[in-house]
Amino acid sequence: MLLMALILVVLDGAIANVALPSIAASLNADASHTVWVVSSYQLAVLVALLPCGALGEIFGARRVYLAGVVLFVLASAGCTFAGSLPVLVAARFVQGLGGGAIMALAAMNLRLAVPQRMLGTIIGFNAVTVAASSAAGPAVAGAILSVAHWSWLFAVNIPLGLVILAGGRALHARPGSRKRIDALTLLLNTAMFVLLFWGADRIAEAPLQSAALIAAALACLGAILARERGNPAPIVPTDLLASPAFRIAVIASVMCFAGQMLSYVALPFYLQHTLGMSPGLAGLYMMPWPIATVIMAPISGRLSDRMGTAWLCTCGGTLFAAGLLAVALLPADPWHLVFLLGTVAAGAGFGTFQTPNNHILLLSAPKHRSGAAGAMQGTARLTGQTLGAISMSVIFQTVALGPAPKIALFIAGLCAVAAALASFTRLRFDRTAVPDSGE
Structure with missing residues (x-):
C-alpha cells in the first residue's frame, strides 16, 4: 500500500x-x-x-x-x-x-x-x-x-x-x-522554495534577477533557522544535520541526483543528435539504465543490512561516475557498446549507491524524528534533480547543441565522483547510526 x-x-x-x-x-x-x-x-x-x-x-x-x-x-x-x-x-x-x-x-x-x-x-x-x-x-x-x-x-x-x-x-x-508548529515558519518555508524555484527558472534569461531571488530564498532560510533556534524538532532538521553521518549522506544524495537528472536530460539529445538515432530507438537504448538500477537496488538493500553503508555508497558512486565518464569521454563505436556498457554501469552504480544512502538517512535519526528524516531525504532528491535540470538549461544556453550532451554527461560524472568522495569520508561515522530503540 x-x-x-x-x-x-x-x-x-x-x-x-x-x-x-x-x-x-x-x-x-x-x-x-x-x-x-x-x-x-x-x-x-x-x-x-x-x-x-x-x-x-x-x-x-x-x-x-x-x-x-x-x-x-x-x-x-x-x-x-x-x-x-x-x-x-x-x-x-x-x-x-x-x-x-x-x-x-x-x-x-x-x-x-x-x-x-x-x-x-x-x-x-x-x-x-x-x-x-x-x-x-x-x-x-x-x-x-x-x-x-x-x-x-x-x-x-x-x-x-x-x-x-x-x-x-x-x-x-x-x-x-x-x-x-509555527505558522510563520511554514510561510517562510513556502516563500523560500517559491523564490528558489523562481530564481532557478530565470537563471539563464535574467541572471541578476535570478541572483536576487535566490538571495531572498537564502534570507528566508536564515529567518527560519533563527526562529527555530533551540527547537528540539525544527522544520529544517538542523538537529539531524548536526550528525556528520546524516549531513554527509544528504550532500551525497544531492550530488547523486543532480548527476542523474543531468544524464536523463542529456542522453536523449546525445542519442538522437550525436548518434543519429530515431526517438523510438533512443528510447530502447535508454532502457538498460533503469533495468540495472532495478536489479541492483534490492541487492544493495540486503547488503546494507549486513555491512557498512559507506563502503556500498562509495563503490556505487564510483561505478556511477565511471559509467557516465566513459560515455562522455570515450569515442562512440559502430555497435554503441561503450554507450550500453557505460549506462549499465551508471544504472548499477546508481542503484548500489541509493539504497544504502537512504538507509543511513533513515537510521541515523531517532525513530521519533523519522518524519523529518524522510522529508529531508525527499528534499535532497528533489533539490539535486532541480540543480541538474538548471545545469542542463545553462549548458544549452551557453554551448552549441552538438557538444552540449557530452559536456553535460561529463559534469554528471563529476557529480557522481563528488557523491562517492562524500560517502568515503563517512567511513569513520558508519557505526554511529542511532539504534532502533523506539525513540
Whole structure:
C-alpha cells in the first residue's frame, strides 16, 4: 500500500511532460505556459516535504499521510475535470502538496511497520519503486494517451487512491508529540522554495534577477533557522544535520541526483543528435539504465543490512561516475557498446549507491524524528534533480547543441565522483547510526 502510493506520486511527476502538447491544444493554451503543469507539481512537493515531516511527528504519521492521500485524490479529480490551464495548474499544485505529504511520511511509516532487520531490504524495494516508476512514466503516459484523453492520466489516480485509503487503516497509529508548529515558519518555508524555484527558472534569461531571488530564498532560510533556534524538532532538521553521518549522506544524495537528472536530460539529445538515432530507438537504448538500477537496488538493500553503508555508497558512486565518464569521454563505436556498457554501469552504480544512502538517512535519526528524516531525504532528491535540470538549461544556453550532451554527461560524472568522495569520508561515522530503540 505504501509502495502503491509512492508509485502514484512519482508517476504523476513523470507522466505530465508527455501530455503537454495535448493539454495545450485541448485547453487552447500557449505551449510555453503549459510547462507550469509540471513545474507547479514539483514546486508544491518541495514546499510540502519539510512541513509535512514535522506535522507527521506532531499529529502522527498515519494521520498526516492519509490526509495527503485524500488531498492527492481530490486534486486528481480537479485535474481530471479542469476546463482551463489556470485551473489545471492550481489543481496540480494542490496535488503536489498531497504528494509531498505522502513522500515525506512514507519512510516514517515504513520504519514503524517493518522490523529493524528488514529495513535495508524494504528500503531497497522503495528505491526500485521510485526508479521503475520514474522510468516507466513516459511509457505509461504514452499508452494512456494512445487510447484516451489526457484527463485520464489523472483520473486513474482516483480509484487507486481510494484503495490506498482503505488499506491505510492497517498502518501503525503511533501518537504524535502534540507540539505546536509555527505558522510563520511554514510561510517562510513556502516563500523560500517559491523564490528558489523562481530564481532557478530565470537563471539563464535574467541572471541578476535570478541572483536576487535566490538571495531572498537564502534570507528566508536564515529567518527560519533563527526562529527555530533551540527547537528540539525544527522544520529544517538542523538537529539531524548536526550528525556528520546524516549531513554527509544528504550532500551525497544531492550530488547523486543532480548527476542523474543531468544524464536523463542529456542522453536523449546525445542519442538522437550525436548518434543519429530515431526517438523510438533512443528510447530502447535508454532502457538498460533503469533495468540495472532495478536489479541492483534490492541487492544493495540486503547488503546494507549486513555491512557498512559507506563502503556500498562509495563503490556505487564510483561505478556511477565511471559509467557516465566513459560515455562522455570515450569515442562512440559502430555497435554503441561503450554507450550500453557505460549506462549499465551508471544504472548499477546508481542503484548500489541509493539504497544504502537512504538507509543511513533513515537510521541515523531517532525513530521519533523519522518524519523529518524522510522529508529531508525527499528534499535532497528533489533539490539535486532541480540543480541538474538548471545545469542542463545553462549548458544549452551557453554551448552549441552538438557538444552540449557530452559536456553535460561529463559534469554528471563529476557529480557522481563528488557523491562517492562524500560517502568515503563517512567511513569513520558508519557505526554511529542511532539504534532502533523506539525513540
